[in-house]
Structures are given as C-alpha cells and as structure tokens.
Amino acid sequence: MVYLSLGLLLLGAVTALNLVLVLAVIRRLRRHEEERKIRSGTYENPKSGPPTGEPLPSFxxxxxxxxxxxxxxxxxxxxxxxxxxxxxxxxxxxxxxxxxxxxxxxxxxxxxxxxxxxxxxxxxxxxxxxxxxxxxxxxxxxxxxxxxxxxxxxxxxxxxxxxxxxxxxxxxxxxxxxxxxxx
Incomplete structure (x- = not known):
C-alpha cells in the first residue's frame, strides 16, 4: 500500500510539473507569435491607453x-x-x-x-x-x-x-x- 501511495504521489508531482512546463511553452509561443506579427506588419494594435477626447488621467x-x-x-x-x-x-x-x-x-x-x-x-x-x-x-x-x-x-x-x-x-x-x- 505504501508503494502505491508513493507512486500516485510521484505521478501527481510529474503531472503538475508537466502542466507548468506546457503553460510556459504556450505563453512563450504566444509572445513569439505577437513579435513575429509586429515585425511583419500584420499585427493589429490592441486598444491601449485612455480614450481620445477625454481629459488626461491625473497622476x-x-x-x-x-x-x-x-x-x-x-x-x-x-x-x-x-x-x-x-x-x-x-x-x-x-x-x-x-x-x-x-x-x-x-x-x-x-x-x-x-x-x-x-x-x-x-x-x-x-x-x-x-x-x-x-x-x-x-x-x-x-x-x-x-x-x-x-x-x-x-x-x-x-x-x-x-x-x-x-x-x-x-x-x-x-x-x-x-x-x-x-x-
């Protein structure tokens, strides 16, 4: 029973590590794709910044x-x-x-x-x-x-x-x- 519990614990840890690594790879691929689009000129700029015609936000x-x-x-x-x-x-x-x-x-x-x-x-x-x-x-x-x-x-x-x-x-x-x- 101890070996089964240790095996399941090890399997869970490996699965969690795999999930973290896959998410990191996906994040990097998205960033790489955005940079590629920017360099090629096909990137559509997202809405960023305050609305035009509005007063400058105070800071x-x-x-x-x-x-x-x-x-x-x-x-x-x-x-x-x-x-x-x-x-x-x-x-x-x-x-x-x-x-x-x-x-x-x-x-x-x-x-x-x-x-x-x-x-x-x-x-x-x-x-x-x-x-x-x-x-x-x-x-x-x-x-x-x-x-x-x-x-x-x-x-x-x-x-x-x-x-x-x-x-x-x-x-x-x-x-x-x-x-x-x-x-």
Missing part, C-alpha cells in the same frame, strides 16, 4: 532622477507619454526612436514622459540610455499604478495630449506617432 510619480512628475505639469503644452515594458523586445527599438520623435515634434524632456514597467533592471537601463536629456523616465513594476490608470494593455503604447490636457491620441505599436510625423 503623480517620481522620475528616476528623483524629480516629481504630475499630470498637471503636462497641461499648458503638448505632451507625450510612452509606456514601455522590460518584457517587450520591441520596446528597446521604440525607446531608441524617441530622440527622433523629440526632434521632429520639438518637445523637450519635460513634455515627454516615458514609463518603463517591469523588474528587469538591465533591460530598463538599455531603454533608458538613449533617453538622457530627451525624456523624463519613470520606473514601475509590471501593471503598476500608471500603466493601470492609463489602461495600458500592450507595450509600447503612446499617449499624446494637447495643451488643454485632452488626450488626442492613444495607441499601441512600435512607432504609431513617429510614422505619421512629417520629416
């Missing part, structure tokens, strides 16, 4: 350099918020494109806020490097308060705001705004 955060960042500080001029994730391989490219975005829009670092979500410090450092002097960077955990408040469902997501504090654009994708700007 208070602290930038990586220790300065406070608030939604009120963005009112009175056009501004952009970009949400990136350390788990998103495409986000590194999007971060690298932000200096060109700043140049073409004429926005300064106080008008461009970049929120990097996730716990991978090396990936966050890689994304932050090209943003020095170009954007105000805020770090948070995955699905942190800013990403949740702004209804970010996919990264990268860009939110544009007019001088009145109204959301004029909110979309996920690699370069949704940069692609539409004049050279």
């Amino acid at each position: 208070t955060a602290v930038a990586t350099d220790g300065t406070p960042v608030t939604s009120d500080g963005l009112v009175g001029r056009e501004a952009a918020l970009t949400f990136l994730s350390t788990e998103c391989s495409v986000c590194v490219t999007a971060a690298g494109d932000l200096p060109e975005f700043a140049r073409r829009t004429g926005m300064d670092a106080a008008q461009i806020v970049v929120v990097i979500a996730g716990s991978d410090d090396a990936a966050a450092a890689e994304m932050t490097a090209p943003l020095a002097g170009v954007a105000t960077v805020v770090r948070e955990e995955s699905a942190g308060p800013l990403s949740t408040r702004y209804a970010v469902r996919a990264t990268p997501t860009t939110v544009m705001v007019d001088q009145d504090g109204t959301v004029t654009y909110a979309e996920a994708g690699t370069n949704p705004v940069l692609d539409r700007l004049p050279a």
